[in-house]
Amino acid sequence: MDVIIVNPRSEKLSMALWENKAIEFLELITAAVDGSVFVVITGLLAKKISDNVFLSSSDATNTYVNIDYAPLHDLKAEMLISTGKTMENLPPPVVKRFVTQEGNTLEDLTIEGLLEATLPSRTTFIRRTCEATIVGIVNAEGWFYNCCPRCARKVRDNEGTYRCENCGKDATDFKQRYKLIVRVEDKSGMTTFTLFNKEAEQLIGIPVETVINNIPQDSSIGNIPAVIKNVFGKKCVFDIKINAYNTERGYEDFTVYRLTECAGTHIEDASKQMEENPAKKRKT
Ligand SMILES: [Zn+2]
Known part of the structure; x- marks a missing residue:
């Protein structure tokens, strides 16, 4: 699963979450229903392919949602100030199994x-x-x-x-x-x-x-x-x-x-x- 993250300067970075890390991420996000969702993801690998940098999950990757963590509170406060409201809920994600890097779902065989x-x-x-x-x-x-x-x-x-x-x-x-x-x-x-x-x-x-x-x-x-x-x-x-x-x-x-x-x-x-x-x- 690819997740695009954006910083306040509108710089984008693609983060690939593989297999159980993607499932874990989706489950936590889906379960967090109240208003905006703040996520911390640790243990990512940074890879550089030609001039582009990608993040990729590893065995050490963990996802934390809406935890009591000072930088998250600061981010929440910043967003409240800049937008005047907490962010709206995102639509629920669709679970897709084994999407290749080209974005195609693999064909199932017996x-x-x-x-x-x-x-x-x-x-x-x-x-x-x-x-x-x-x-x-x-x-x-x-x-x-x-x-x-x-x-x-x-x-x-x-x-x-x-x-x-x-x-x-x-x-x-x-x-x-x-x-x-x-x-x-x-x-x-x-x-x-x-x-x-x-x-x-x-x-x-x-x-x-x-x-x-x-x-x-x-x-x-x-x-x-x-x-x-x-x-x-x-x-x-x-x-x-x-x-x-x-x-x-x-x-x-x-x-x-x-x-x-x-x-x-x-x-x-x-x-x-x-x-x-x-x-x-x-x-x-
Ligand atoms: Zn060798």
Whole structure:
């Protein structure tokens, strides 16, 4: 969601709020019904693209509405003086899911539709949304990886140094990030989605370092911690990238750009599912 902010000198700045940050913002704004709404948004990233500066939400972004905060009171008083009235209510915002930077809403596909999708010529990838439920975790490569502190690509462990082929450099340390490969299902079929750090953390609710620090010493990478299995049964709208790897080479492993969890869909009895082989399709 793009929000345009304007200062008293009529200078404009565009602020992109992504996924749950946009939803959080809309919910708070919609709930604040009395007169003008004063918002403080923290933890934004400032980006410069050619000569334009944009603000963008990050994991650290928080929205505060009509809080008791001195600069807000000053702003309120200033506006009252300059306009002689408190501002009128804005019309209620319309919630739009996954709007691309060009401002188009992405086309929704079923899993069957994803599997049958083709790329238009001279296009390297397309993006579509797909609403599906997570029914399992593919655990062949574990659920996190060691990444380069500079570019976030996977590093190769080389007896104490960590080689990033992308940067062409060795690093003495590395970061850890989620890479969670999940099986998803809808009425039309089943496929595999890859959730990288941000999206996996969004669903799990805990940063990867915290989960790793709480793994028992004798546990192998093959054991998935219970907290990660909490993703089972979650129904989400996934913003998916479809590329030639999927359409021509036939790999089902789709990368997730963003996701929104559908409210109230989590299956209560998750303990039952943990005992089953998560890669196996469950009969209903
Ligand atoms: Zn690198």
